[in-house]
Amino acid sequence: MDALLTAAALVFDLKVFWVIIASAAFGMFVGAMPGLTATMATALLVPVTFFMDPVPALGAIVTATAMAIFAGDIPAAMLRIPGTPASAAYTDESYAMSKKGELDLNLGVNLVFSVMGGMVGVAILIFCAPALAEAAINFSSFEYFWLALLGLTCAVFMTADDPLKGITSLVFGLAINCIGIDPTAGFPRFTFGSVELLQGISFIPAMIGMFALSELLRGAVSVDEKGAVLAQKIGNIFHGVWGVFKTYWFNFLRGSALGVVIGALPGAGADIAAWISFAISKRFSKTPEKFGTGHIEGIVDATSANNSALGGAWIPALVFGIPGDSITAIVIGVLYMKGMNPGPTVFLQNPQFIYAVFIIFVLANVLMLPLGWAAIKSAKQILRVPRNILLPIILLFCLVGAYSMTNSPFGVIIMLALGVIGWLMEENGFPIAPAILGLVLGEMLEQNFMTSMIKADGNALFFFERPIAACLGVATLLIWGAMIWKGLRGRRATLAPPNTDPAGA
Amino acid sequence: MRANDAINGLILIIFAVAMIALTAAFPEFPGQHYGPSLFPRVLGALLIICGGLLMWRGLAARRAGAPLVYMAAWTRQPWRVGSFFLMLVSLLIYILVAETVGFIPIAFLCMLALFLWFGVRPITAVIVGVVATLTIHWFFATLLRVPLPRGWLDAIL
Numbered sequence: 001m002d003a004l005l006t007a008a009a010l011v012f013d014l015k016v017f018w019v020i021i022a023s024a025a026f027g028m029f030v031g032a033m034p035g036l037t038a039t040m041a042t043a044l045l046v047p048v049t050f051f052m053d054p055v056p057a058l059g060a061i062v063t064a065t066a067m068a069i070f071a072g073d074i075p076a077a078m079l080r081i082p083g084t085p086a087s088a089a090y091t092d093e094s095y096a097m098s099k100k101g102e103l104d105l106n107l108g109v110n111l112v113f114s115v116m117g118g119m120v121g122v123a124i125l126i127f128c129a130p131a132l133a134e135a136a137i138n139f140s141s142f143e144y145f146w147l148a149l150l151g152l153t154c155a156v157f158m159t160a161d162d163p164l165k166g167i168t169s170l171v172f173g174l175a176i177n178c179i180g181i182d183p184t185a186g187f188p189r190f191t192f193g194s195v196e197l198l199q200g201i202s203f204i205p206a207m208i209g210m211f212a213l214s215e216l217l218r219g220a221v222s223v224d225e226k227g228a229v230l231a232q233k234i235g236n237i238f239h240g241v242w243g244v245f246k247t248y249w250f251n252f253l254r255g256s257a258l259g260v261v262i263g264a265l266p267g268a269g270a271d272i273a274a275w276i277s278f279a280i281s282k283r284f285s286k287t288p289e290k291f292g293t294g295h296i297e298g299i300v301d302a303t304s305a306n307n308s309a310l311g312g313a314w315i316p317a318l319v320f321g322i323p324g325d326s327i328t329a330i331v332i333g334v335l336y337m338k339g340m341n342p343g344p345t346v347f348l349q350n351p352q353f354i355y356a357v358f359i360i361f362v363l364a365n366v367l368m369l370p371l372g373w374a375a376i377k378s379a380k381q382i383l384r385v386p387r388n389i390l391l392p393i394i395l396l397f398c399l400v401g402a403y404s405m406t407n408s409p410f411g412v413i414i415m416l417a418l419g420v421i422g423w424l425m426e427e428n429g430f431p432i433a434p435a436i437l438g439l440v441l442g443e444m445l446e447q448n449f450m451t452s453m454i455k456a457d458g459n460a461l462f463f464f465e466r467p468i469a470a471c472l473g474v475a476t477l478l479i480w481g482a483m484i485w486k487g488l489r490g491r492r493a494t495l496a497p498p499n500t501d502p503a504g505a
Numbered sequence: 506m507r508a509n510d511a512i513n514g515l516i517l518i519i520f521a522v523a524m525i526a527l528t529a530a531f532p533e534f535p536g537q538h539y540g541p542s543l544f545p546r547v548l549g550a551l552l553i554i555c556g557g558l559l560m561w562r563g564l565a566a567r568r569a570g571a572p573l574v575y576m577a578a579w580t581r582q583p584w585r586v587g588s589f590f591l592m593l594v595s596l597l598i599y600i601l602v603a604e605t606v607g608f609i610p611i612a613f614l615c616m617l618a619l620f621l622w623f624g625v626r627p628i629t630a631v632i633v634g635v636v637a638t639l640t641i642h643w644f645f646a647t648l649l650r651v652p653l654p655r656g657w658l659d660a661i662l
Contacts, residue, residue: 051649164562168517168555175524175548182541185534189541190527220588221579223623388623392616393637395592399599399612400641404651409600416596427506427577428513446544453539 007355010055011363019056020063020360024367027064028375031071032382033390034081035219038068038270039326040212044394046204046330047401054338055356061334062357063364065327066118069270069306070372073110074379077103086270086306089278096294108237109244109296110303111372113252117304118365120256121263121311126358129347132319136344141455142463144320145448146472148441151322153479155267155437162429163483169430173438174445176201183443184450196410203333205402205411206418206439210432211326212398213419216391218426223388237376244296251281251300259305263312267433269325270306277305311361318342318354321444326433329440507575511563517556525549591622607656608646613638 010016023045030041041064049057072083073094080095082088097106139147152174156166179190180200191197245252255277262273281301282291291298313324314331321342323329335342340350347354375382402415422432456462464470528542528549567573579585595615603611613634620630645651 047645047651048649164555164558168552168559171548171551171555172517175521175545175552178524178545178548182544185532185541187531187541189531189545190524217589217592220592221585223588386625388625389620389629389633391592391623392619393633395595395619396612396616396637396641399596400608400645400651400653403653404645404649407652409603412596412600416593416600420593424506428508428510430513449544450539453543454537458538 003351004355006352007359010352010356011059011359016056016059019052020059020363020367023060023064024067024364024371027067028071028371029382030064031068032074032083032375032379033385034075034079034083035215035387036394037084037211037215038065038072038086039330040215041065041068042327042330043204043207043211044397044401046207046334047404049334050337050404054340054353055360057334057338058331058353058357059360059364061327061331062360063367065310066307066361066364066368067371067375069310070111070114070368071375073114073303074107074376075383077106077110078379079383084271086274086309087303088271089274089306090299090302093278093292093294093299096292097296097299098294100294102294102296104235104237105240105244105296106299107234107376108239108241109299111237111369111376112241112245113255113300113304114307114372115365115368116252117256117259118307118310118368119362120253120304121260121308122358122361122365123311124260124308125311125314125361129315129318129354132315133344133347136319137348139344139468140466141448141451142466142469143472144444145452145463146469146476147320147322148445148448150472150476150479151266151316151320152434152437152441152445153476153483154265155434157267157479157483163487165428165430166434169425169432170434170438172430173435174442175438176206176435177439177442178446183447184454196406196408201418201439202405202411202414203439204330204405205414207330207333207436208398208402209415209417209419210422210436212394213415214422214426214432216395216398217419217423219387219391223391234376234379237373244300248297248300251297252304255281255301255304256308258301259308260312260315262305263309264315264324266316266322266324267437269313269327269433270309273309274302274306278302307365314357314361318346318357319344323437323440326436329436332440506577506580509563509567509571509573510559511567512573514556514559514561514563517552517559521549521552521556524552588622591619595619603654603656605656606654607658608653609638609642609658610656612641 026045027038027041030036030044031038042061045060045064049060052060068084069086072087075081075083076087076091077094077098080091082091094106094110097103152170156163156170177200179197181188181198188198258277258280259270259273262268262276263270278298278301281298282288285291285297287295287297309325310327313328316322316324317328317332319342321332323332332342340346340353398415399412402411403409405411425432425435452463464473525546528545531540531542533540595618599611599615616634616637617630620634621627625633642653646653
């Protein structure tokens with residue numbers, strides 16, 4: 001109770017309030033601009049949050065991402081271009097609604113169900129995280145080794161349509177992470193005599209490169225392409241939303257619950273939650289033939305799911321230090337920078353920070369209603385900001401952000417190198433998220449692997465001796481088995497030459 | 506630029522072999538079987554397996570008629586290729602000369618070049634370039650105290 005009061009005092013502070021409002025506006029803008037993602041918003045925020053206290057820093061990230069995921073729905077409905085990948089699943093459906101003249105209802109439903117989905121996500125986070133933390137307090141290096149491995153395995157299993165490229169991307173991320181002083185013996189590896197490489201690849205410039213710079217490079221080659229803004233006046237967006245809720249309340253609950261689960265699985269975030277819940281909505285709908293003609297049902301599922309996934313992703317991030325999506329992967333980096341190393345002990349030592357995160361999550365979702373309304377009303381102005389002005393400014397922002405993490409051009413070098421690598425990887429069908437996860441979890445995996453190996457003296461059976469470790473280990477091995485089996489069966493299908501252009505430019 | 510998986514696989518294998526070769530110089534500790542070279546070697550081995558599978562798949566696709574390298578449509582339009590490289594070159598210029606010239610002149614010139622290349626009207630480009638450079642400088646250097654390089658303007662700032 002004490003901790004809760006301390007947390008409230010930390011959050012309800014005028015300075016924190018302004019940070020939250022500013023990051024909400026930032027999140028809305030980034031989310032609504034096609035080509036700028038919620039992950040990018042987070043990566044760009046980190047250099048700024050670096051100089052803040054822990055609570056406003058986390059508040060800024062929580063608020064900006066929640067807003068960005070909702071705001072992505074606005075250009076989806078108005079331009080048929082998703083503002084963030086999380087809205088891609090139902091972009092066509094939303095646009096079809098707009099063409100039927102139901103733009104108001106669509107935006108209203110997207111806003112209200114995003115808020116409610118977000119609330120469900122927070123509720124489950126508040127309920128599950130402390131309980132899980134209590135169980136996790138007894139974990140040894142064996143459990144953490146398997147957890148990290150299971151997390152990485154999930155990431156590959158969930159994100160990649162092509163598991164082989166997913167694994168390759170993951171191992172590549174882990175390999176990059178080996179640069180620098182090794183965690184058990186303290187020997188500098190792969191530094192080639194460079195003093196700056198001793199501390200390893202700085203994580204935040206790497207993220208800015210892989211998620212923001214590669215996106216900017218894709219944007220630069222199609223800078224003159226525009227979608228046609230629907231010439232429709234926006235009226236009362238809340239009209240008819242209650243009717244939708246009465247008809248589709250079950251879809252809302254199902255979408256939100258699914259969103260939390262998928263969000264909590266490492267590697268899969270809001271975008272995959274939206275795709276899966278949209279597909280499930282169609283599969284179990286009484287009127288599947290209406291899907292694709294501007295039908296609200298699937299949108300209810302998916303728009304709830306992508307916002308609830310945000311809360312879900314924080315569960316493994318806070319309890320185990322294993323990110324649930326690419327946003328929490330950055331958050332974990334921030335937590336370490338703030339000296340509150342994620343894991344069960346943070347619940348014991350700094351419960352006020354955990355509660356503060358919960359409070360901000362609720363606050364952000366409440367704030368989303370008026371701010372989202374304002375964003376919808378001013379959407380036409382936001383969407384009119386020309387991309388040829390925006391791209392160079394964001395590039396400068398990335399540059400300064402990367403620079404400020406190392407206070408030297410070294411950060412910019414890392415950003416440039418990994419940005420080009422990230423761009424090449426996406427072009428060639430290697431997903432980026434597993435590589436980032438490898439970079440985040442690499443040290444934890446190696447440290448626990450080495451400690452366990454030394455404890456067990458190389459005896460593999462030791463890895464299965466403790467009951468929870470055994471369960472986790474068997475689960476990991478089963479998923480591997482399933483993947484290999486799938487890989488062998490699907491081999492024929494992948495032999496066809498790929499001739500689609502992923503950049504679409 | 507989409508390369509055949511055989512090329513991707515080959516690059517990965519070269520990378521992995523180089524990584525394993527470098528671990529040969531890592532020290533062993535007496536009485537300790539597992540040193541700093543173990544983890545990179547495991548990863549290197551995994552990368553070689555992945556690279557091998559990719560090569561095998563890529564060669565099969567090659568026999569089925571897939572091209573070795575597929576270039577996206579924009580690579581045949583010089584203006585777009587220019588946009589792509591101008592983004593990278595401006596970062597490279599910053600890395601090379603920012604410490605001597607300073608943040609403000611370099612940032613402004615890079616912005617101006619990009620704006621003009623992207624077809625922003627010159628007068629707008631100059632105004633936005635100045636405002637954006639000074640705002641970002643104020644935000645990071647003054648507010649957040651990031652030591653952005655001062656360079657030529659050291660005497661004034």
